Amino acid sequence: MTRSTPWRALPAAYCALGLMGGVLSLAACTTRAESEAARAPSPGEADRAHTDVLFIGAHPDDEFQSLATFGQWGEKPGLSTGVVTITRGEGGGNASGHQEGADLGMMREDEERKAVARAGIRNVFYLDKPDFWYTLSAPLTTTVWNKRPQPATDTLSRLVRLIRATTPSKVVTMDPRPFNQHGGHQEAGRLAVEAFRLAGDPNAFPEQITKEKYEAWKPTQLLAQSWGFQGPAGPTCATRKAKDPQTALPVIGVWTGTRSTRHPDRTWAQIERDAARDYVTQGFGSLPATVATQRDRLPCEWFTVLADTDNPPNPEVREQSGLRPLYSGFRDWARRMKMPWLANNAQPAYPADPSTDVPEVTKAPAVDGMAGPDEYPGPKLQLRHWEGKECTSGKDCAAAAEFSRHGDDLYAIVHVTDDTKGYALDVDDCKRHWRTDAVEIDLDPQGHSDDTSTTFKTGILPFAKGDKGPCAERDGDNRQGPAGTTAQGMAVASVVTAPYKGYSVEAKIPLADLPAPVDPDRLTANVLLYDSDTQDKTGKTRLAWFPYGSAQADPYVWGALRLPGYVPPPGRPTRPAEIPQDAAQSSKSQASVDQSRRTGVPLAGGPRNGPSPTV
Incomplete structure (x- = not known):
């Protein structure tokens, strides 16, 4: 085939239109740059x-x-x-x-x-x-x-x-x-x-x-x-x-x-x-x-x-039944492309999700990084290896989470054993929690999300540079940014051992901060631990309550976090996602x-x- 050739540049005066009145217009010059970039080649340059x-x-x-x-x-x-x-x-x-x-x-x-x-x-x-x-x-x-x-x-x-x-x-x-x-x-x-x-x-x-x-x-x-x-x-x-x-x-x-x-x-x-x-x-x-x-x-x-x-x-095409929306959508796309075999076994055999009941407590826990008497009467949820290098012992890295509820607030505390302290990020760098030692708590208020834009995800650094911290942020979910602006009712605290043997992180998460009214029988969650052990802002090990697939980004694998006795206030809105568009x-x-x-x-x-x- 003969290859086509691009359009020629507009005249140099095109950019000069932006100089009228002595004011340089960057937009006009940019347009000229774009048009000059698309000039027609000479016949000898046709394949450039x-x-x-x-x-x-x-x-x-x-x-x-x-x-x-x-x-x-x-x-x-x-x-x-x-x-x-x-x-x-x-x-x-x-x-x-x-x-x-x-x-x-x-x-x-x-x-x-x-x-x-x-x-x-x-x-x-x-x-x-x-x-x-x-x-x-x-x-x-x-x-x-x-x-x-x-x-x-x-x-x-x-x-x-x-x-x-x-x-x-x-x-x-x-x-x-x-x-x-x-x-x-x-x-x-x-x-x-x-x-x-x-x-x-x-x-x-x-x-x-x-x-x-x-x-x-x-x-x-x-x-x-x-x-x-x-x-x-x-x-x-x-x-x-x-x-x-x-x-x-x-x-x-x-x-x-x-x-x-x-x-x-x-x-x-x-x-x-x-x-x-x-x-x-x-x-x-x-x-x-x-x-x-x-x-x-x-x-x-x-x-x-x-x-x-x-x-x-x-x-051969091997059909699957019972597909969840992301997978049925892919199957339909593969059929339209006349490549239906691409959807063979596209949806894995997800293991059964874990589940637990969150007890209601009569007195709100003090958010101080410690589990006081009667603050968390429910079971401890053990986090298991998910990605990276497996911990060689409980002293290397281990974690367990506990939840409770008081009124319209959810409380969580995560106890972490760790042998080596990771890099201390700046407080204003909190969104990169997965690059060092950190905890993440993920919540899907109605338990039917196909992606995390309709969920609540918070990352918490137990410590930060200059003996500051903890800090909490939201990223990869319905809102982005520091918890102080994206979840104003949230509170966090941490206790870091000295000499360093680990830490605990405690959080109060108002259910009103979630992007939709909470269904007490369908709320799902995951709790993640990021363990670094390095000073180069890279992770070594990741643990999760439900460690399957992409545990932090796949709401399909999060476990049930039932709230017995909870009734959400009437009229609570569902908020559309705010997704960055800065390109x-x-x-x-x-x-x-x-x-x-x-x-x-x-x-x-x-x-x-x-x-x-x-x-």
């Missing part, structure tokens, strides 16, 4: 946006576990790779400072560009969609990425446009399946599947063809990262025929022990490690500088073949503007305006 492989991910760093593959493909057989990153990860954590929102997004763009350059990748296309807290919900993600007045297909249309602009033969993306993975990752994978199918259809987003003068373009192969695939290791792993255990789709491997032709003394596993350490805000800078695994034991990077025009897959913009990134001028692809995957130039 082309890439052989296009990776589509949700956040900066989503590609890092595939960089050994992309780097090898670049050296042999000489396939170029470009990256599409839908957000800049503004809603993620920051292990290197206090920057948040758009400022953090710009930092993460710099990290990503530096990291992927190690694999020979020059172009990273950002769609400028807002990143928000960790969710397991692709449906919630798509409502945030396509917030009104944008059309519901805005992100999809931009991806279709980028495939038509870059004309790849191979598209690589993330696993679209729903269990125990970031909703942004799921949605990136699903959008990539849809864009792969639609980019070659001239009836899909036809204005891109009729007005913007792109041509329909059909890639030949669609791959999904398969991070959890348990394949063989060693130099022969790439030659093994393998199948995905759920879908029976083919899985291909690329061995990370291959030596770089440009750096023959280094394996691609080591180059990928160097790249990973560039993602400093995500804590990857603390990874060991050298890959210690013997070369002949290095693993492959695995990819599931979702679509291949030369060998179209048609595996970094490509027009503010010099690297993105320069790339757009060089490739002719408009910023943020946006449209080309005006008639197509004659080629």
